[in-house]
Amino acid sequence: MLLTEDQYEKLPDHVRRSIEVIDNHVVFLHSGSPEHSRVARRLADIIERSRPVDRCVEVSTDVDMHFRQRRRDVEGNWLSFRRPDVTVHRCLERGSKLTSRDALAVIEIVSPGSEHTDTVQKVAEYAREQIPVYLVVTLDEKLYVKVVREYRLDWSGLAYQLVAAHEDELELNVPFPVSAVFGELDRR
Known part of the structure; x- marks a missing residue:
């Protein structure tokens, strides 16, 4: 199914939340588990608390991130966006759309059996969009953070180049220092 940006904007919210679009092609999503949501929310909170006070940086969850490096069709139209679980981005003016140019880091939470999209397709897409950092949080069979x-x-x-496989604790220095013990992310 092909979809233009105008058509997407006219869709009801509940339909919009269930899809992503790549080169005007609709990609249907399934909702994550409560554990998936918990890890994303807690990681976003930890990153939010770690933001430097001297830089205008925001943290968003489940927000459309419009691609800006994609090719256009013959009429000059295109629509491509993903909805990362967590996006660290430059501050936006109120009401502005988040674009890949604004993103400093994107994070996807991967449940068992859904690795291909996040570890193959999105790795290529996010690199093409020139997003500096991409984190893939993999959950194990019991839905605890594995790596x-x-x-x-x-x-x-x-x-992208894999620079680290964090186990038990996440220690980042880019886009700014962030530290999180896995147990903080997935405990009940």
Whole structure:
């Protein structure tokens, strides 16, 4: 199914929340588990508390991030966006759309059986969009955080390089220092 930006804007909210769009092609989503949601929310909270006070940085969850590097069709139309679980981005004016140019880091939470999209497709898409940091949080069979893979953009080839596989604790220094023990993310 093909969808233009005008058509997307006219959809009811409950339909919009159930899809992403890549090159005008609709990608249907399934909602995550309560554990998936808990990890995303807690990680976003930890990142929010770690933001530097001297930089205008925001943290969003489940917000459309419109791609800006995508190709246009013959009429000059296109629509591509993903809805990362967590996005760290430059501050936006109220009412502005989040774009990949604003993103400093994107984070996807991956449940068992859904790895392909987040570890293959989105790795290529987010790199093409020049997002500096991509984190993939992998949950184990019991839906506890197993590992966080940290990818950084190699600007020379516009591809990601795996720089760390964090186990038990997440320690980041880009886009700013963040520290989180896995137990803080997934405990009840």
